[in-house]
Amino acid sequence: MDQHVIVYTTNDCIECEMVKKVLTQEGIPFESRNVAINPQYQKEVEKLGYLGVPVTVFRNRAVKGFTNELKEIIELASNKNGL
Numbered sequence: 001m002d003q004h005v006i007v008y009t010t011n012d013c014i015e016c017e018m019v020k021k022v023l024t025q026e027g028i029p030f031e032s033r034n035v036a037i038n039p040q041y042q043k044e045v046e047k048l049g050y051l052g053v054p055v056t057v058f059r060n061r062a063v064k065g066f067t068n069e070l071k072e073i074i075e076l077a078s079n080k081n082g083l
Contacts, residue, residue, distance in 0.1 A: 005030040005077050008045045008055040016054040018066050023056075028077045030056075 005023060007030050009016035023030050035042040035053055045055050048062045055064050058077050063069035 003059070005073070006033060006057040007031070008033050008035055008041055008053045008057075010034060010036045010053050013053060015066050019054045019056055019070065022066075022070070023074070023077075026074055026078060028074060 005028055007016070007019055007023065009020070009032055011034070020030070020032060033041040033044070035045060045051070045053060048055060048057065050062070050064050052064065054066070055062055056070055056073055058073045061069075061073055061076070063073060
């Protein structure tokens with residue numbers, strides 16, 4: 001299983017910036033994938049079942065936006081050695 005967080009983002013996306021800021025504040029390393037720069041990233045987002053960003057992925061979970069589900073991913077990623 002993949003043990004790192006991926007955030008699909010784009011240019012001028014306030015919600016994307018909020019997601020990245022919270023992950024940074026929580027000390028969770030992540031890979032940022034900009035769909036505006038690399039069309040392959042947009043295809044990856046679509047394979048996950050989404051059309052827009054931000055989409056945050058950890059293990060087999062993907063969530064769109066800045067939501068309570070994102071909090072669950074943060075908790076899982078913070079405790080990745082425990083589960």
